[in-house]
Amino acid sequence: MTVTNVDNLDRTSALVKHDVGGRTPAPIRFLKRIPVLIVIGVLLIIEIYPLFWMFINSLKSNTDFLNNPSWALPEVWEWGNYVSAWVTGNLATTITNSIIATVPSLALIVILGVAGGFALEVMVFKGRGGILLLILAGIMIPVQMILLPLFTIFFNLNITGSLLPLIIIYTGHGLPLTIFMMATYFRAIPREVFEAATIDGSTMLRSFWYIGFPMVRNAVITVGLVQFFLIWNDLLIAITFASNRSLNTIQAGLLNFSGEYGATDYGPLFAAICITTGGILILYLFLNQQIMKGLTAGSVKG
Amino acid sequence: MKSVLGDRKTIAILLGPALLVYTLVILVPVVWSFGYTFFKGNALEGFEFNGINNFTRLFTDPDVQAALGFTVKYALLLTILQVVFGYGLALLYTFVLKKSSAIIRTLVFFPVVVPTVAIALLYQKLFQSAPKDGLVNELLVNVGLGSVDWLGSGTTAFIVIVIMDVWRSMGFYGVLLYTGLLDIPEDIIESARIDGARGFSLFKNIVLPMSLPILYSSIIFSINGTIKVFDSVFALTGGGPGNETTPLTLYMYRTAFAFSDYGYGSTIALVLSIMCLIVTALIFRGARRDNTI
Structure with missing residues (x-):
């Protein structure tokens, strides 16, 4: 990840990296991205995980659903549920x-x-x-x-x-x-x-x-x-x-x-x-x- | 040229059918519904004149007050949350993710198009407490808090409704406000940066003031949608427990179809329409101010 002039000119640098002007070494740049990555990760988990959760539970038998944690994968994949x-x-x-x-x-x-x-x-x-x-x-x-x-x-x-x-x-x-x-x-x-x-x-x-x-x-x-x-x-x-x-x-x-x-x-x-x-x-x-x-x-x- | 563009026959052929359908399906029923407010009865058993009894009842009915209270509380809270979260997302897309935001935008937007009923049923299961804890209670138990009977009391059910509707709509407001932020001219931000504006000060002095018009329209649009809330509440809680999560729309529906009182139902619908009318008037004021219409 190299720092280019173009990269420095965009709005990111103005808003996020306000404390560091000019060129930043790549490792520090990466560290600065971590909060952003966490925010995106949390966002995607919140928005998408429930849909995935719904899908894995659609493949469980009743006993499986009632006895195991709901986030666990199905013991047996019950495709018959769809039928x-x-x-x-x-x-x-x-x-x-x-x-x-x-x-x-x-x-x-x-x-x-x-x-x-x-x-x-x-x-x-x-x-x-x-x-x-x-x-x-x-x-x-x-x-x-x-x-x-x-x-x-x-x-x-x-x-x-x-x-x-x-x-x-x-x-x-x-x-x-x-x-x-x-x-x-x-x-x-x-x-x-x-x-x-x-x-x-x-x-x-x-x-x-x-x-x-x-x-x-x-x-x-x-x-x-x-x-x-x-x-x-x-x-x-x-x-x-x-x-x-x-x-x-x-x-x-x-x-x-x-x-x-x-x-x-x-x-x-x-x-x-x-x-x-x-x-x-x-x-x-x-x-x-x-x-x-x-x-x-x-x-x-x- | 005027005569061709003003050819009556062409206008009648093009506009006539649409106007006819619109008149028969919307305009006539609106007037008709207004007429119902002076009657009592229903389609199956017939109607009898009721004077202004529906209106006097309206002002003393505790259920109407409760439903109105719910609608206003829901509309205000949801509007604030939708716009704040949406604006946060829009800022993230525009200033942090920039060109790579397309995939995130697309993913976060997806719940917007999923049928409300499907989402409500999913949320019933996520927040379930019996016969087995749903995902949310499992998390709470794992961090040492007890499980909660979310849909068992009005307050917690309200929280679930709000969480669900923010969850499914924030991607929408994210994209809506994102298109607004893209309209801020690049050179204004550039020159502010050259003048030394950074981070929060750039946001406060340039970005926020320039996005006020689109924020204003989002707020109005959000209120307009949230005071008509029906599907998500109906499918998630059915208005319960009791009628603690019953908005005006659902109370109107029940009055008309469970208690077969079209007259009083129409009276409640009229209240709802007046509320929408006020919000629409605000839209026009806002639109005229920024010349968007």
Whole structure:
């Protein structure tokens, strides 16, 4: 580890090594790194170890779990826990339900939201500001405020026995933030682009589909990811509108599974949590940068 | 050109469907829910007019006061902890780890995307005391302290909720504030260093003042999220023991679905909405100040 001028110029030296100016011999430099390494080590143990702990416990038999320290590795690796979690936890059904509820909502949110954001930002018309404000208001409304009327409506429409209520609510609830985020992304595209297309004989609808949409493709992925996590991890709407066992989404199903078997079947419960977490982990491995960017961008704007 | 950009048919095609769905799913129910506050009853049995009884009940209901107290206590404490820990992480990423922070950022962020229910169930097991101690109690016993029935009393259950929510959200605030710190122009920090600012004085005089806008938005965003807390409490404690860890959201849910009183439930929802409205008003004031909207 050699000390270079570049290294000395960065902010680290200004903040951390304030007591030593200029060049520091390598061994001392290493000693100075130790507190930092400890901080990072503790941080990673706190954030990641519980997930690992959950995984090793998902492989223990009940007697193993009850008689040995919980941090110990399993005596016998009970992969069968995953099978019983899958079967007794009804995971196939709950995951299917979650997918059935999420995919159409996501598609609708993206299509309607991008079109709406485009209209509000690129098109020129009276009342634009008012509509944008109205949509902003929708971002802050707590779900509790729309829950009961919607329940009454769906009950009277007699569709409470399906996943349709979830799709409708997820779509409506996801739209305000999506429209708002898309409007800010379209703001970055110069209007001249669309004006030029018009001069070339394109209608605005064509311009939207062939120019606007492709230009914000990355933003669409970002917005889509934000909405995916909001919908996939939702609990409140799912337990209100899909309380029927056969309609349970993965979150509601996991909670019910824990209520019924969690106090006796430790291994399978841990296994069920691991399966739920594992699916998300795979997605996260591939898309972590976009996920981090998207979720934080959504918050600043929302 | 104006006429093309202002073409009514195009606007209707693009904005119409979104606006229709938004109106039917959000706007109409909000007004409808407001109407419910003057009624008693539910979807299955019908409604009857109740005058302003729901509101008089609201002001004398000890359960509402308890739930409101919990919500405020939780929101304030969690906001402070989330932002402080997040800011600490952001400083670590920006000034200590620098370019090598990507992997740490990614790892610490992961709990943010894990489903809340999964995390709550994991925490139930981590803080378990019967039939067998969980990891936390095992540690306490090993260092000579006794095991604690964490979810058995309101105070300790509250502590577990707070620890859990800080644990799962600090990576998020770390990244959020990190992007804010990256926006501080390099040359300002450089010139402060040339003027002799080091370590804490550089932090106090340059970095902290320059990150105040993003800290402000983080605080507001955090309050906005924490006063709506539902999933994590519902899955971890179910509001218990008794109703000692019941926030307004959960009390509203119970009133509506366990006690089938949509009118009073809507009244509580209205209180919650007003709280959100106040916070949103603060967002706008803040945004206008730093011209972000």
